[in-house]
Amino acid sequence: MNSFIIKRCVDAAMTLVLFLLMAYQVTGGALHEWLGIAMTALVIFHNILNRSRLRAFGKGRYTPYRIALTVNDILLLLCFFATALCGISMSSHAVAFISGFLPSSVARAAHLALSHWSFALMGIHIGLHLPQMTAKAGKKVKTALLAVLFIFAAAGMFLLIKNGFFGYMFLQTRFAFFDYEKNSAVVIIENMLMLAFFVFAGTAAALIMKKSNKKST
Template sequence: MNKKRIKVCIDLSMVALFLALMAFHITGNRVHEWLGVALFALFAVHNGLNLRWYKNLFKGKYGPARIFYTVINLLLLLAMSGMMVSGILLSTEVFAFLDLPASMFARKLHMFSTSWGYALMAVHLGYHFGLSAGRIQDKISRVSVGMGLAIVSALGIFAADSQQLWQKMFLRIEYVFFDFNRPLVFLIFDYIAVMVLFASIGYIGNRFLKKRRKDEIQKFRENGLTSQ
């Protein structure tokens, strides 16, 4: 298995783990904590496989597309770090031996970083999907993909509200409330719809910035200038 396939497997596994972590009231605390440990282990491997990106942070020029992608990646890194630190502070199973105090700050940090981490992870995936979607040449296929994303994204807006994601992201609530009567399949659908919503933002951002870059290059050529 080559490096690219390993990366894809790791990314898909992280998405699956993130979805499972959102079902805390179904998995229970012990399973939730171990799933969190597995997620961060894969996140560490993911970053290890992409060390070249970090090494090149201060090299080359920054256009709109690179700025967008870099900001998303760094914010995602911060969110995941917040999840890890707050998760350890709140742990009553895996890291209980550390005997750390579980404060209200840790709870809020966990809620805040988890909600933003989920959203940014989806934007990150959507941006990469935009890179590969450019290979879709068939017009009907492009329209079908666009319509599908639009419909599921619209559902994602309501699903985010149903799962209190907006309130968590902006700390409008202090505690997370779970609907124990909602079947698991609907819960997973909600979070998949939310993922598609934020992935669409990454996808649109990628396509828009790519088109803008092409327009800039065209203007340079029309004016007899060298594109930068």
């Protein structure tokens, strides 16, 4: 198994786990915790697989695109591990034996906000990398992909507003609202569409920045 396949499998796994993590009312508390542990392991593995990029930090030319990539990566790393830390502190099932090092009121509110920031930054992260990942595809394929992504993103934007996503990011909404009436498949699909919005944002930014790269060289 070459490293390309392993990397893509890890990418796919992280994305799938993300959709399930953001569906607490579907999975329930215990599974949510185990998914969180899985995600933490995957993120660590993902960074090990991409250690050459980490080692290249500070070296070479920093174009606007690379700056955006780096800033997003740093913010995402911070938000994700803070989310994980808060989650671990509240654990009742998976890692209860190391739980309780933060006041639950702090951990709960922080986990709620930071998980939403992580979600947004993950989407942007995927979006920023998407042009590189699809570089070898034909122009027609790329245009079609972008069009589909745009449609999903539009739906996603509508859902982000309807589900009060941004309220969680800024803790205007201090408690998670779980719609237990909503069909499980719908919950997951909505998560996918909401992520698509951030992916599209990242891709659009990447494409614009890369165009400006070309102009300056």
